[in-house]
Amino acid sequence: MPRYPSPVIGIDVVDIERLRTALARTPALRRRLFTPGELSYCEARPDPVVHLAGTLAAKEAVIKALRLGPLAAWARRIEVTRAPSGAPSARVDGLGSCAVSISHDAGVAVAVAVAFERA
Numbered sequence: 041m042p043r044y045p046s047p048v049i050g051i052d053v054v055d056i057e058r059l060r061t062a063l064a065r066t067p068a069l070r071r072r073l074f075t076p077g078e079l080s081y082c083e084a085r086p087d088p089v090v091h092l093a094g095t096l097a098a099k100e101a102v103i104k105a106l107r108l109g110p111l112a113a114w115a116r117r118i119e120v121t122r123a124p125s126g127a128p129s130a131r132v133d134g135l136g137s138c139a140v141s142i143s144h145d146a147g148v149a150v151a152v153a154v155a156f157e158r159a
């Protein structure tokens with residue numbers, strides 16, 4: 041019987057104002073959680089924290105989908121990039137890419153991640 045790769049998914053939600061407070065209180069968090077490429081995308085937007093929250097939610101969703109471990113260990117090893125269309129995707133150091141989708145509204149950012157396990 042043929043075997044197909046199994047899909048794995050992860051989801052996460054980030055409270056935008058809670059992240060804003062955390063970044064104001066601990067400015068070093070920006071560089072601990074985000075790559076230079078992520079910072080340059082988000083910081084070019086009118087309200088960067090909205091996009092940082094979506095980026096953070098995407099990283100946590102990838103961690104759940106791939107069962108990677110603590111955010112502190114993986115935050116900079118997962119890079120969320122955007123295509124010219126705006127569509128996001130994630131690259132995981134040593135593991136390849138993971139599909140992600142991000143949305144933000146009503147004070148929160150949410151993201152889902154999908155990948156396929158080898159059969």
Ligand SMILES: CC(C)(COP(=O)(O)OP(=O)(O)OC[C@H]1O[C@@H](n2cnc3c(N)ncnc32)[C@H](O)[C@@H]1OP(=O)(O)O)[C@@H](O)C(=O)NCCC(=O)NCCS
Nearest residue numbers: 090091092094095122124125126127128141142143144145
């Ligand atoms: C994608 C789209 C539906 C977003 O909807 P929205 O309700 O305004 O915004 P949401 O909060 O739900 O989603 C925003 C997120 O959608 C994602 N996104 C943006 N463009 C996208 C696209 N083309 N495909 C998939 N996801 C996209 C991004 O991750 C964005 O968050 P980020 O900037 O923090 O990364 C809307 O921007 C759209 O219709 N874009 C069309 C893009 C397009 O055709 N561009 C061609 C020009 S080159």
